[in-house]
Amino acid sequence: MKKIYLFLIVLLCNTGAFAQIVITSQPVSTEVCNGQSLAFYLTATGENLQYQWFHNGEFIPAANSDxxxxxxxxxxxxxxxxxxxxNNTEPSVTSIAATLIVSESAIIVDINPNVNACYGDPVTLGVIATEPN
Structure with missing residues (x-):
């Protein structure tokens, strides 16, 4: 008598109990002058999300919000x-790279303040600026 074995293979699938992580708004590249403030932000959907920011691939300590x-x-x-x-249940997702360009501030060396105008009138000022050393 032959014995026949039946193996039941059960595949465990994501049943939707946890939502997949989806980035809905990516960080945006920007250019600012030296000394200015800026914020990178993104939005994402999913459960119990945790965040970690990186600069040129390097971990940024305490940069753990959206x-x-x-x-x-x-x-x-x-x-x-x-x-x-x-999060603790889904594969991690990484945003696209947002590039920050920091420019040196121009140095104002002369301004023409000799302008007469009434309140609310448009005014054109002459400014001379140089690049920093």
Whole structure:
């Protein structure tokens, strides 16, 4: 008598108990002057989301929300910023890179203040600026 074995293979699938992580708004590249403040932000859907920002692929300590603020940028802050979003149940998702370009501020060396105008009138001022050293 032959014995026949029947194996039941059960595939466990995502039943929808946890929503897949989806980035709905990506961070945007920007250019600012040295010393200005800026914020990168993104939005995502999913359950129990956690965030981690990176600068040029390097972990940024304490940058763990959907918004990353730099209160006063410096030239060293130039580069690409990404954010990885994760939770305990779904694969992580990483944003597209947002590039930050930090420009040196121009130095104003002369301004023509000799303008007469009434309140509310448009005024054109002459300014002379140079590049920083």
């Amino acid at each position: 918004t990353y603020v730099i209160p006063g940028v410096s030239l060293a802050d130039s580069g690409d910023y990404t954010c990885t979003i994760f």
